[in-house]
Amino acid sequence: MKIGVVVFPGSNCELDTQHVLQNLLGQEVKMLWHQQRDLDGSDVIILPGGFSYGDYLRTGAIARFSPIMESVIEFAAKGKPVLGICNGFQILMECGLLPGALVTNGSLKFISDDVIVKVEAGNSIYTSKYDHSQLLKMPIAHIGGSFFADDDTLAEIESDDRVAFRYCDAEGNANSESNPNASIGNIAGIYNKKGNVLGLMPHPERASESVLGSTDGLGLFESLILSN
Amino acid sequence: MIRAEVIVTLKDGILDPEGKTITGALGGVGIEGIKEIGTGKYFHIQLSTNNLEKARSSTEAVCEKLLSNPVIEKYTYKIIEE
Secondary structure (H helix, E strand, O other), rough: EEEEEEOOOOEEEEEEEEHHHHHHHHOOOEEEOOOOOOOOOOOOOHHHHHHHHOOOOOOOOHHHHHHHHHHHHHHHHOOOOOOOOHHHHHHHOOOOOOOOOOEEOOOOEEEEEEEEEEOOOOOOOOOOOOOOOOOOEEEEEEOOOOOEHHHHHHHHHHHHOOOOEEHHHHOOOOOOOHOOOOOOHHHEEOOOOOOOOEEEEOHHHHOOOOHHHHOOHHHHHHHHHOOO | OEEEEEEEEEEEOOOOOOHHHHHHHHHHHOOOOOOOOOOEEEEEEEEOOHHHHHHHHHHHHHHHHHHOOHHHHHHEEEEEEE
């Protein structure tokens, strides 16, 4: 499988993502510069974490106008997998591939910590290796990761079963104490309608080797490879 | 010459943690008579057209497409002829 990782000025998780997919999972990874339009025959596109364009204006607001994003939007429209991690999630929302918005954490603080999330919508192309309601430990590292959607949008996401991951405690309870950034509904990740586009704030690529404290993120990439 | 001034603020009901924190500091500042302070962004734009209508439509377009995120923000603008 050929995986294209888009690099924007200010991306900083592209090499971690490449390392996991290439060195741990044996996949072919291509770095795609944001100024190009060609996706180089990629089967999957990943928008990695980082601080594209210094988070100027709003997170992801400027990156979404990069030339490559037109091709990514077309690629997603064909039902191909597009995964956005952290800043990648923010870019997917700014360009309209995912609904809602990500705003400043309720605490106003940059949070760099391990969190627990629950796998909500089982059996997607991104979660087939997990059990429904499985708890995963993954790190977050952001200041603008508080999920927001208006009431109608939120109701639609919930009723369509499009919440991918929810922040929770070690017992699986999603409540305000287990909500690190004041996200509505403790939402940590969502799918688009077709289920081929996923955005999430936690970093699965930083939770894929035991030396880093968790391998819970690896299943997401393994699921994606299995689906292709 | 035409220029524009744009102010982007969060929509009602969207948490403004920065504004809340500033409001919380009011007691320590010792100024009375203020109920709440909210935050926003200010942009000044130099238009390259002398046509007022064109200036207005360009300003609205940049507000809609780039300067604000309609999911969470609203904007106001002023066109200024000099």
